[in-house]
Amino acid sequence: MSSPEAPLKGAERIAAYLKTLPDAPGVYRMMNAAGDVLYVGKAKSLKKRVSSYALRGAHNERISRMIAETTEMLFVTTASETDALLLESNLIKRLKPRYNVSYRDDKSFPNILLREDHPFPQLLKHRGAKTIKGVYFGPFASAGAVNRTLNTLQRAFLLRSCSDSVFESRTRPCLLFQIKRCSAPCVNRIDLGGYHELVEEAESFLKGKSQAVQDELKAEMTKASDAMDFEAAAKLRDRLKAMSHIQSSQGVNPSTFEEADLFAAHAEGGHTCIQVFFFRAGQNWGNRPYFPRHDPDLPLAEVLESFIGQFYDERTPPGLILTSEDLPGRALLAEALAIRAGGKVDIALPQRGEKRDIMDRALTNAREQLGRRMAENSAQTQLLEGVAVSLGERTIKDANHRVKPGDAFALVVPPTAPAIPQGEDIPLTVIHEDKDLIVIDKPAGLVVHPAAGNPDGTLVNALIGHCGEDMLSIGGEARPGIVHRLDKDTSGLMVAAKTERAMASLAKQFANHTIERAYNAVVWGAPRDSSGVIESQIGRSPFDRKRMTVLRTGGKRAVTRYKVLEKFGPVERPFASLIECRLETGRTHQIRVHLTHLGHPLVGDPQYGRSRAAPRGKTPGETAAFTAATEFPRQALHAFVLGFQHPSLHKTLRFESPWPADFAALVGALRNLNSP
Structure with missing residues (x-):
């Protein structure tokens, strides 16, 4: 009696499907013996795509492992490759296959809703399906971003936030009217026409016409002041302040585009962080980090492309999507997203100008966010490794140990x-x-x-x-x-x-500010003036909370004096320069911020500078200079003078420090650029 044949598996099982597969677009699912979906993929031709899996020895370790586990495949044909991409994104998001890129999604982002189903429209936060009649503004990255914006909008436009039932039952103004965050239409403190003017102003502001609204209010304030109506002028002044607060708290607001989503991806150690920024009506409405799960060997561009496809599975994409990577299937993805948006969608890789600057800042944000995430995970791993787990008299070291009902484990946590x-x-x-x-x-x-x-x-x-x-x-x-x-x-x-x-x-x-502090720094390029004073307000960047930046309002006053000591390279366009900085106020960190603001960041600065490729030198000396600068491992900044009044001796002490070896070597290499 012959034994039954073992079921086909791996490349042989995949090859068995080829006879019946059509040469048509579609989606395929690869499954293991337990029925778990291993991978979901799309294809312009199912027959050609699946046949590639049947070839032996032509795959990397990840694909080979996936093929070896495959015992069954399911197929769905579609009308076009675009439909296949949309279906693939939907299935990946729903099934979360082990070999696909996947991420945790909280389904929806909050919006601001200006209702239009009531004579006195309500301004409120909204999340979910857009079933209420009104104008929606968003998405915002978080509920906190919406709440902060709503609170300030109430001060700027005095629109009601109460429910209809509360509105109908009021007999006197509530506290919001007393603190100047509502115009109290519920008790006729403002008529219907006046309230609708506020609504129109708020709508224009949220649509990006903020300057026009502010100019109009400034004209009204001046008119009220000239008419000696100082109370009305003060109210208009307070509303203008609130509008300015909204704009300053939103960080970098673009001037070259009004609506876009920006995706900045950074990968390190097999992990990836994707920062998603939302720009609407020319304003930055916040950002959110994602950490998709994927195979460590997968190229970053493919990770980002798969992520974007899933991200818009249940969301409407804007007309412009900016990415940090050149997506291999950019044209197909744009076509698929256009179907979801009901209009044209452009996917662009910024190369220069404002879009590139914003992308660089977003990439810094992604890199630092991933660093924090990896540090947290590392700390947790170290803590878990220090925990001794025992079952009876046996110490458990295998993390995959199977737990049985009735087992009693003892945990010994290491001292903090x-x-x-x-x-x-x-x-x-x-x-x-x-x-x-x-x-x-x-x-x-x-x-x-x-x-x-x-x-x-x-x-x-x-x-x-x-x-x-x-x-x-x-x-x-x-x-x-x-x-x-x-x-x-x-x-x-x-x-x-x-x-x-x-x-x-x-x-x-x-x-x-009586301490004498002087610093030597090597910067990219050279300031236009041989000496100068940089005076500004410095505070934490609203765009990237790990960075400081020059602010128009708020922050702390900071004054840095600089003097160019040497220029390296052509006189008309120096490659780098050595400068001396002296602080009148503030901290040492302000030098990095101020010089970046001046357009000449420190050589080697990982936070405020950009990584640069070494240009090709005409001589060995030039090549050595270019390499020394582009590969300098830290910010080229040295505190070489410190002077102060001694607390007990009541005399001035002044100290100087020579350049450290790496700084001296950098300057020495750059001086080769000035050699004849």
């Missing part, structure tokens, strides 16, 4: 790290030390004080190890003795206090 910094034997270059203070020459790479990503190995740990634990009582346990700081990759002079008296004296000198 001490919250108070501990002294460590870290070498310090001490320039001056007495009973009151210590001046050190900080090397690049040394973090000043402990934080989440650097709990130890910092300057604070080194100071405690060098000066003793008495340092912990100076200025607080978290940052003992620290009165100022340098960024991790900035080298140069720092002073730390060893007594409370010295701490108070130095802190007061820094606050009064």
Whole structure:
């Protein structure tokens, strides 16, 4: 009696389908023995696409593994390749196959709704299907972004936010009227015509016509002031302030396009972060990060293309989509999205100008977001690895251990790290030390004080190890003795206090801006003027919370004086230059912000500069100079002068620090550009 034949599997099973497959577009599903969907794919020709899987030895490890697990395939033919792409995106999102790119989606983004089904329209937050009659503005990246915008819109346009039932039952104005966030139409404090004027202004503002609305209100304010109606003028002034607050809180608002979604993808260590930014009516309405699951070997462009297809499976795409990668199926994807949008959709890869600048900032955001995510995961992994799990007398080390009913596990959690910094034997270059203070020459790479990503190995740990634990009582346990700081990759002079008296004296000198601080920096290009003063307001960027930026309003006043010492390269267009900076106010970090704002970021600055390819040199010296600058591993900034009044001796101390070896080598290489 012959034994039954084993069912076909892998390439043989796939090859068996080829006889009946049509040469037509469609979607296929690959499944394993348990019935789980392994992969969903689309094809212009099902027969040709599936036949490629039957070829042996022509696939990478990921595809080979997927083919080996395949025991069954399902097929659906479609009218066109575009329909196949739409169906593929839908199935991937619903089935989440192991070998496809997939991500967690919260289904919908919030919008602002201006209702049109009531004589006095209501302004409110809306999420879900757009079934209510009215004008929708969005999407916004988060409920928080909508709430902040709504609160400010109420101050700017005084539209009601209450429900219809509350509106009908009011007999006197509510608190919102008292705090000037509603015009109280419920009790006739404004007539229907006046309220509709507010509605039209709000609608125009949200559609991007903000300047026209503000100009009109400014004219009304001037007219009221001239007529001595100062109360009306003050109300208009408050509304204008609210509008300005909306625009400043939205960060970078584009001027070259009005409506677009931007996708910036960064991959590292087999993980990917995709930052999605929403621009509507010429305004930035927020962003949200996604971390799609995918095979580590998959090219970033393919990950992004698959993500975008799924992202718009249940959403209406805008007319313009900006991507950080050149998508291999860009034309087909644009055609498919046009069907969903009911109109033309362009997918573009920004190359220059404003779109490129915005994309670069979004990519920085994605890179830093992924870094934070990986750091969090690493910390969790370390904690889990430190946990001892035992079952009876046996220690469980296999993460795939099968748990059975009735098992009792014992967990032993490792002790937490001490919250108070501990002294460590870290070498310090001490320039001056007495009973009151210590001046050190900080090397690049040394973090000043402990934080989440650097709990130890910092300057604070080194100071405690060098000066003793008495340092912990100076200025607080978290940052003992620290009165100022340098960024991790900035080298140069720092002073730390060893007594409370010295701490108070130095802190007061820094606050009064009487400390002498001078820095050498190497920047890309050269400032137009040989010397100058950069004075601005500096605050956290609303576009990227990890960066500081020059602000029109808000922030802190910062003044940096600069002087060009040397230029490297052609006189008419220098490749780089050495400059000296002196601070009148603010912190060292402002130098990086100010020089970037000037258009000449620091060489090697990973946060404010761009990665640059080394141009081809005409001589070995030029090649060495170009390579030294483009591959410099940190921001080229060195604090070479520090002067202050000694707290006890009542005399001025002034110190200078020579360039560290890497900085000196960089300048030396760049000087080759000036050699005849």
